[in-house]
Amino acid sequence: MSNQKRKITIVGAGIMGISSALNLIRRGCDVTIIEKEIDGEPASFGNASWLSAPSITPVLTPGAIYKIPKMLFSSNGPLFLRFPGVIKILPWLLKYLTYSTAKRVNHISKHLEPLLRNSIDEHKKLAEGTNALQWIKEAPYLYLYKNKQDYLKDSFSWNIRKNYGFNLIDIQSDELHELVPGLSKEYTFAIKIENQGYIINSKKYLKDLLEGFKDLGGKIIEDEVIDIISNEKNIKAKTNNNEILSDDIVIAAGVFSDTLSKKYGANVPLQSERGYHLELRKTNIELKYPLMNGYLKLAITPKPTNGIRFAGLVEFGSLKSKPNPKAYDLLLKNAESMFPGISYGEKSEWSGHRPATIDSLPLIGKSPIDEKVFFAYGHHHIGLTAGPKTGEIVAKSILRDNNQIDLTPYKPNRY
Ligand SMILES: Cc1cc2nc3c(=O)[nH]c(=O)nc-3n(C[C@H](O)[C@H](O)[C@H](O)COP(=O)(O)OP(=O)(O)OC[C@H]3O[C@@H](n4cnc5c(N)ncnc54)[C@H](O)[C@@H]3O)c2cc1C
Numbered sequence: 395m396s397n398q399k400r401k402i403t404i405v406g407a408g409i410m411g412i413s414s415a416l417n418l419i420r421r422g423c424d425v426t427i428i429e430k431e432i433d434g435e436p437a438s439f440g441n442a443s444w445l446s447a448p449s450i451t452p453v454l455t456p457g458a459i460y461k462i463p464k465m466l467f468s469s470n471g472p473l474f475l476r477f478p479g480v481i482k483i484l485p486w487l488l489k490y491l492t493y494s495t496a497k498r499v500n501h502i503s504k505h506l507e508p509l510l511r512n513s514i515d516e517h518k519k520l521a522e523g524t525n526a527l528q529w530i531k532e533a534p535y536l537y538l539y540k541n542k543q544d545y546l547k548d549s550f551s552w553n554i555r556k557n558y559g560f561n562l563i564d565i566q567s568d569e570l571h572e573l574v575p576g577l578s579k580e581y582t583f584a585i586k587i588e589n590q591g592y593i594i595n596s597k598k599y600l601k602d603l604l605e606g607f608k609d610l611g612g613k614i615i616e617d618e619v620i621d622i623i624s625n626e627k628n629i630k631a632k633t634n635n636n637e638i639l640s641d642d643i644v645i646a647a648g649v650f651s652d653t654l655s656k657k658y659g660a661n662v663p664l665q666s667e668r669g670y671h672l673e674l675r676k677t678n679i680e681l682k683y684p685l686m687n688g689y690l691k692l693a694i695t696p697k698p699t700n701g702i703r704f705a706g707l708v709e710f711g712s713l714k715s716k717p718n719p720k721a722y723d724l725l726l727k728n729a730e731s732m733f734p735g736i737s738y739g740e741k742s743e744w745s746g747h748r749p750a751t752i753d754s755l756p757l758i759g760k761s762p763i764d765e766k767v768f769f770a771y772g773h774h775h776i777g778l779t780a781g782p783k784t785g786e787i788v789a790k791s792i793l794r795d796n797n798q799i800d801l802t803p804y805k806p807n808r809y
Pocket residue numbers: 405406407408409410411428429430431434436437438439440441442443444445446617618619620646647648649650651668669670671693705706707746747748749770771772773774775776777778779780
């Protein structure tokens with residue numbers, strides 16, 4: 395048997411690429427990541443930073459179709475459609491809506507759950523031996539409501555979470571305002587879920603994971619993969635400047651994965667679901683816990699230097715268009731409505747693309763037509779949480795280790 399290490403190329407250094415890379419190098423492979431923008435700020439950087447096991451229900455749940463007009467036309471609405479791009483993706487959007495039935499949502503939740511279940515522990519395992527460990531913070535989550543009746547209107551999703559064993563703790567108004575100083579008095583009820591967590595500093599977390607990968611002998615090339623060419627014995631990543639040969643390749647390019655993976659049998663339609671964040675720093679609010687505002691579809695996360703990241707919004711039709719400045723105005727307006735006395739010394743804004751599959755499940759595992767090609771993308775709203783588990787699954791698939799969950803629901807050609 396040859397002593398040569400198995401050579402793997404990974405396309406993309408978002409959380410999927412890094413998680414796959416660390417899992418593979420720790421299993422003795424010779425791993426190279428090709429990333430088109432090493433100091434870029436992809437979805438894995440700009441997200442709300444939640445390691446959220448309870449996020450097992452998709453964005454669309456039964457009745458979504460009736461809520462959409464309100465979301466679109468309300469001045470605080472979290473949903474944007476960008477013209478003319480959205481016209482092209484109308485067939486995708488209409489089909490996407492058909493995944494909001496109770497049966498389909500239950501199917502999605504059942505198969506998101508194993509990817510999210512132990513996210514904090516999985517992240518700690520991933521970060522072990524690297525400086526990234528310091529950025530993982532455990533904390534309960536608080537889901538805010540104006541009153542308990544509104545919470546009960548969301549019972550469908552909450553019952554699913556209950557059925558998967560999440561302990562939902564009712565928090566009444568007085569306790570809520572003690573836990574979240576500065577919160578608007580409009581909010582009088584919350585659900586608390588213990589034992590969750592978030593990433594304190596997303597940029598440093600990703601950077602420290604990459605450093606850990608390099609310390610283990612991992613290589614990183616800054617270039618764009620423009621094609622993947624399979625030969626009988628190996629696989630070639632053709633980049634703008636080079637050609638890199640390896641035994642296997644992992645496509646982990648987030649929303650940009652589609653163009654490379656179609657040729658290898660991936661048939662699950664993918665679209666960009668653009669999101670935004672506004673980060674206020676040096677605020678006068680000392681936020682201790684991540685908060686979810688279901689009305690505004692906003693995740694609110696503590697950040698360094700008394701910072702608060704307000705992340706969310708959903709925009710379709712915009713992979714190529716510029717970020718919408720109105721979205722940042724809306725985030726600021728929402729921040730000020732939730733924390734009426736908020737003041738801040740600094741702010742930053744970000745926008746990026748969630749890789750949204752039509753059925754809200756990611757593509758993970760081997761290509762149906764080439765044994766040397768693997769997929770790790772399409773994680774929608776839950777990619778940060780699911781990254782380490784996905785990386786482990788990919789590594790096991792490549793190394794033919796069958797000791798793992800059933801991958802049928804994530805099959806790249808399931809559509
Ligand atoms: C506003 C917002 C809030 C969110 N909040 C959360 C949250 O709190 N918790 C959670 O779990 N998830 C959250 N998500 C979702 C999560 O961020 C994504 O699912 C996840 O980051 C996707 O990771 P990825 O590695 O697949 O893609 P990305 O992070 O997009 O990384 C893909 C990488 O591939 C590179 N690349 C692309 N094409 C090529 C190419 N051809 N050659 C070389 N490199 C290439 C890109 O430059 C990029 O660095 C949120 C998303 C948004 C937008």
